[in-house]
Amino acid sequence: MKYFYLLIFLFFPLFSGAQNLQTYVQARLQHPVLNGAWWGGYAAYDNAEIFSVQADARFTPASTLKLLTTAAALEILGPHHRFQTRLYAQHRPDERGVLNGNLYLQGGADPTLGSTRVTGGETWQDVAARWARAVKRAGITRVEGSIIADESAFEGPSIPNKVNWENIGNYYAAPASPLCFNDNSFEIHFKPQPRADKPAEVEKTVPQVPGLTLKSFVTTDGKTKKDNAYAYGAPNQYEMEIYGTIPTNFMGFSIKAALPNPAQFAAEALHNALRAEGIAVGGRPLAEQTAPDYTEMQLLDTYESPELKDIVVIVNKRSFNLYAEMLLRNLALHAGKKGSVQNGLNELYAFLKKNHLADEKTAVLYDGSGLSRDNMLTPKTLVNTLLFMAKSPNFPYYYNSLATPDDRGDLLLLRRFLKPKKKVQEVRVKGGTIDGVKALAGYTHDKDGRIIAFALMANNLASKDEALFRIHEDIIKHLLALPEQTKNNRPF
Template sequence: MPQLLLILLFSILNLSLAAQVSVQDHIRNFAQDPDLAGAVISISVIDTETGRMVGGHQSQLTCIPASTQKLLTTAVAMDVLGEDHRFTTKLLVVGTIEDGTLNGDIHIVGGGDPSLGSPYLDGVPGLNKMMDRWRSAITSAGIRKVNGRVIGDGSYFGTDGPAGGWPWSDIGNYYGAGAYGLNIHENFYFLDFLQRGRVGDIPPIQRTRPEVPGLKLTNELRSGPRGSGDQAYIFGAPFGYDNFIRGTIPVGTGRFTIKGAIPDPALFTAQLLCRELKEAGVSVSLPAESNRTIGDTDLAKGQVIDTYISPPLSEIVDRTNLRSNNLYAEVLLREISKARGVETHELSSTKVVKDWLAAAGLPVGAVRLEDGSGLATRNFFSAEFMTSFLRHRRGELRWRASIPLAGRTGSMRGYLKGTVAEGRLRAKSGSLGAVRAYAGYADRKDGSQLAFAIMVNNFTIESRDLRNKMHLLMLEICRAQL
């Protein structure tokens, strides 16, 4: 037999064998990868129409889900609150206005809106525009002098901002900013450093944007190797202004920016408005305060001079899932609880979500939820539970559109481009220390739709290497034999 013909026959045989490799085969190969020796792995892939298991590995084993948990919180929020639900923020004056002088206080009363003053959400007035709006409302009310205070009122959700299970190394950073009744600028500030050219040197702080009055930053940061990325952490407590910065940023010659959590968003909002008024020539006799520091005030006697209404919940859910924003997820959890009549001091409880899941007929016996975002390290459930949930929600098209689409949107925008998965695979990612997970849907060319969950805990390889392996597995879920 001629050599060329023999090569051709072997090629055809290899292609035929490759075409017969099933989703289950790829899952088995993934789970047996030597690079993942010792890792805890739970995988489930099912047909959403029939519920048939297409493939799996230890599918009933519970794992830490990280941010894939946001799928649960957002789905419950869409169902309980409705996709058109909106948050309101009110500006009130309490007192009397005589000859341009307010003898009383100005109150900014939050209604939990996580997008207030957001620098990222389209159509939302940014921080400066919100301050301009409120200053204009105050001067339009004839006020030229405030014989009193500007007060930020975050009592809507109480003081329980960060979830109790969040690590100390997280809560001073932007992704660990707590959820309060009055949130502003997504409760974070930019922190700029001037890079240094030698490993081990201390990169000096340049500034915070915006300025956070009273914030004290002790800089223990060091310069790391070139290309080492952001390894910096801000250590600070809610309502605490004495913060420490540790870790590294890479050497260089430019500016390097990280983001920190605003310690007291309600007070910060009042301070900003107070400064805005003074710059506009409206004097304020007393320092800005928050409801937490002055106690309860009878706002029933107040006059509302501005009401700001947030975008609809569907857009809030989009930002929650597409950008994996923890603040938005925690606000949704608290708003769900509030809608169910839960008392203020228990709004951060996850009981309402678990009750909803149980009422939907989902098996919650081995489910533990400590927050709404997945940042807590003691959340856990199995891949099989997640795919059961995804099957239950398969018909909710508006919610499903909030899940990142491979090659197109959100955290999956830059991945699996030019493959069969582009535009067909929706996947919510999750990552914590030694935790990586993906969950979502695959719309295959054969017309079937699969729900999948891939959860890996306690791995030791580089996180980006595991991410690449998981992306390859998701690609096979889209194209391999069922």
């Protein structure tokens, strides 16, 4: 039977000019990698369907869900939107320079605060030093009160409810906070260990996280170069455990984990930066959920993020979950609501309904990043969103936020486009991969330059066999070759 499948795959493209692309796609789906799995796909021009396979069925989208979140953010907030974080002094200093009160960091839900992931961003050390200089310029020589991180813009769980336990504690599931700092993550460095099956001892964390204790159950693996270590720790939990394996190494090895309380860490960073400027602080750094009255306070500094259009590039090309979750909550803040997961989802649903892209039956959502397996989208919903954005004034920003097949940021999901490298720039993709799920959605252009939107989604996969990627590549190559080629005019 496997030789029959091989013959189909080798010779079917030769005669695709005589066949409907719908038939071609369905033939490719007979591959053994999809045995027992669930696959749906849809491709369309703005005004015409190209092929449809279970296009109205619901699938776990993984990170292709970010296409919806970023579309809504660009349309609602605008591509040039900047997030602001403000620093206040509770009172003016007295004649000796003493502030008889607190300093407040008002969290403005900037995903990028203290991060250099986005062009124009600054390190957390530079941001903290900037705040300290602002305090010094205000004539403050001593703070009798505390440094308080105001987290009141958000409410509810800092991690979406359906994210699984294995992910919580790791940088890619870092908790959202109105005061994100250093991408809400830190590095765990292990001591060198060149021998396999030995304990991996923690050497240090970068940066140091006050109050954090780590217990490592990690061992070394001499057969792989992959990081298979996972940090386990809930938000606000300062005792973390690490399990799994790391490669044997002579120089040490590091992984990233989630900060237990990013706002607390931001307050501590400012506390240390003030000490470096010779400014003493009487109270200890705190994170609080209740907002003070800022109307009579002295504004010392307003820190602005890079523009949203540049943040969206990191969300889609790098598939960065934290930024996606922060954008979801910002949809709620823009609507005058608290920045909770549910309020953000309500605004996303409203955007989808208003523009006739989806309803509760075609989009069942629990987060803004796709990290939960319980999210469900139809292939048609993804394509509807892509086609809607293709007509938007914000389309250039949206289109350029997606990866090309040779962009390592989206895990090189279309590796064979590089062998040989052809028409790479004619394809833009957003991939999605979690256990048992591989999805791909984006744009191609046909031979006449007309734009095509597509979504290819596989669920319940039993293995990590990359044969599915080859199927997806072949479907996209046929889309690139439209109008249909003849057997004497093979595009690849």
